[in-house]
Amino acid sequence: MKVVVAHNRYREAIPSGENVIVDTEMAQLSAAGVQVLPFQRSSDSIGALPAAQKALLPVSPIYGRAAQRDLAALLAEHHPDVLHLHNPYPLLSPWVVRTAHAHGVPVVQTVHNYRQVCSSGLYFRDGHNCTDCRGKVIGWPAVRHRCYRGSAAQSAILATALAVHRPTWRSVDRYIALTDRIADHLRDYGIAERQIVVKPNGLPDPGEPDPLGDGFLYAARLSPEKGLGLLLDAWRRHPDGALGELRIAGDGELRPLAERAATERGDVTYLGVLDRAGMVAARRAAAVIVAVPTWNDVLPTVILEAMAAGRPVLGTTVGGIPYLLGAGQPGPAAGWAVAPEAAALAAALPTARAQAAALAADARKRYVQEFHPDVLTPRLIEIYRDVAASSGRARE
Incomplete structure (x- = not known):
């Protein structure tokens, strides 16, 4: 089985549990015999991008041209069974879902936050929980409160991207909700029950624990x-x-x-x-x-x-x-x-x-x-197989 793992890595200067989970999951899949094809971009690379790509950065959450070109080439060369998406922002954009579908490749996404609706992904601002953008066609409250990176302009772009990609998100073949609460969030967003499966993240076994310390x-x-x-x-x-x-x-x-x-x-x-x-x-x-x-x-x-x-x-x-x-x-x-x-x-x-x-x-x-990986990795592979079989791309 071949799986493309797509992820826009968060900046390394700010520790990211999501980066750790993606790296860990790829290693676990490889150890289980899955051919993993990483398709990753890093927010750390933004400063070193060529001038032409930097000029397009403002629209990259909506449509990342360079990412779509590179992904299309990868899909055409390797003909994977599934694309597994994690974080698409800002350099990949949700358009990778459309690119994969254009090549006949089904898409699984692990939902790590609430960014189908919330520009910050947190449902949190100014020290309190906030769902002001839930149910709105365009999340104007996010623009007013500068929810994305403290910028009204960047918040407007992301709010627009979320509105543009509502049909994109609804076309994802299978969502992996990490908990029941994320599953509820997806249902509230309009995702059908058949598109959702609950599977948490896992981590490698560090071995038998050391004796407890103190404090x-x-x-x-x-x-x-x-x-x-x-x-x-x-x-x-x-x-x-x-x-x-x-x-x-x-x-x-x-x-x-x-x-x-x-x-x-x-x-x-x-x-x-x-x-x-x-x-x-x-x-x-x-x-x-x-x-x-x-x-x-x-x-x-x-x-x-x-x-x-x-x-x-x-x-x-x-x-x-x-x-x-x-x-x-x-x-x-x-x-x-x-x-x-x-x-x-x-x-x-x-x-x-x-x-x-x-x-x-x-x-x-x-x-x-x-x-434990022995519990969760087989479940993830089964999700891939089920999605691939539904799309007619199943193979070992």
Whole structure:
């Protein structure tokens, strides 16, 4: 089986769980015998583009000419069974769906965010959840609030792209919704039930977990929707040192908040930006991983990494987090899910510290049973085969 994996990579300076998932999935598919044909562009390359391509950048979310030309050549040469799309913005554009269909290739898309409707992809702006653009033909609220990269002009282009490509998105052969909430988002958008399958992301098995460390680790992009302010508000409701150490890793606009907390309290350490080895070491040193976004975060990779490493997670009851942790499901949960409020989080912190050792094995077990490559890779290949068979392109 041949599969084109199409993805516009996010900038490497800002850690992206989506980039990690795409790389991991391609490696898992290759190991399972699938011939993977990467078709990727990187937002890091924009500065080095030729002048002619830079001139076309404003319309690339609508129609990326260079991407369509290159993709058409790849499809004509290799005749793949399926194209699997992740992020199309800004250099690929959703037009890759039309290009694939023009060559008789069915399309699967993994939905990592809400960008069929929301220009930022988050359903979040100005510190609160927002669905102002839902149900509108053109998302003018996104333009008014400068939701895409803080620019009214770029927001207008993306809002136009979303309107133009409504028929494109509805033509995708199969959507992979990472959680039930994403499936609901797609149904609300008008996607037929037969086009949707729920399959979460997974990560490679890092091996048997190390013994628990101590304290808490928060590792995320330091932006408002990721909940750093919420966490620090809750943390300050306890005396300095009462909960062990809080380590903060990452970078972003709220970095000064993390740095200031580290200077004000002896039990807060700001680790800065960590590479992969640094993240492994930071997880090993912790007893509990904290993931407390206030937006409807779809499927935070940091939680998958925590469970794989046998670390329970203190999370918020938003997006896909309760699903990830198994909250309200049969069997033991992999952590604690609390309301995204400072009082609720403050009350949960000492509980998490006291019960971490008891839940560590449950966290690892949930990863092995639900998010291990041995479970998820065969499911993904079956999705490909089903879509290819429906289009008449099935082959081994």
